[in-house]
Amino acid sequence: MLSGNLFYDSTAFLIGPKRQVTMMLDPVRIYATSIYIASMIIALFCALYVHNKLLTFLALILEFGALVWYSLSYIPFARSMVSKIMASCFDTEF
Template sequence: MEKMHKAFEKVKLVVGMDVEEDEQRAPAMEEGNSFAFMDEFNRNCTLSTKQRLHGFVICFVAGLTCTLLSMIVFLNPIKFGITFTLGNLLSLGSTAFLIGPKRQLTMMLDPVRIYATAIFLASIIIALLCALYAHNKLLTLLAIILEFGALIWYSLSYIPFARSMVSKIFYSCFDTDF
């Protein structure tokens, strides 16, 4: 029964509901739990379902707007790289409104998508470096293509069997055996 109560408390915490404090839980969080900060953050972020949906929509639309506006300023690699990357980060962060930041981080570091997450974050850094330091339009374009591909691959990791299906499609399209 205690395990079920703890599981229910975690579910309430993830969706942003208030959780009653136990004297037993406080020392457990101070013992060095790696997500202690995120637990405390989730506990303090109690948004209603309507507020979460509004936050998601606002953040997602802002990210989509930044991404689309970046196409207008493509000839300026600095503005393009920054606005495109900011758009991707806002769109990615919008899901934290729906599932909570702790669960978002946990899902990003899940063994199924850890490599996709690492490649996506690395491609963001590469795109910003190409835009801000290299000032090379071709390198910035290649970095943004890499970032876009990594974002798609990362997004497909949330759909069951999507990555294996896409891999099979690409393999069958580019198979050189006759």
């Protein structure tokens, strides 16, 4: 969780917090942003109240995935390339 927060904080430092929030709420990034924030809350809840390591770990994996997907939105065609690679890796046809 710390690395994701540092990512958002460092970009907010470079471009300003108002522009960072505007970019996070952009239609291209809104889903990744909301999944990231929700998984951060779920991870904290599982770690501090539920005390379940497996659920906390799963929430952290989801959080990391949302952060990567958010980061890819800044690279042209990166999301489509990663989607195609993942589809070809998990294709069940031989």
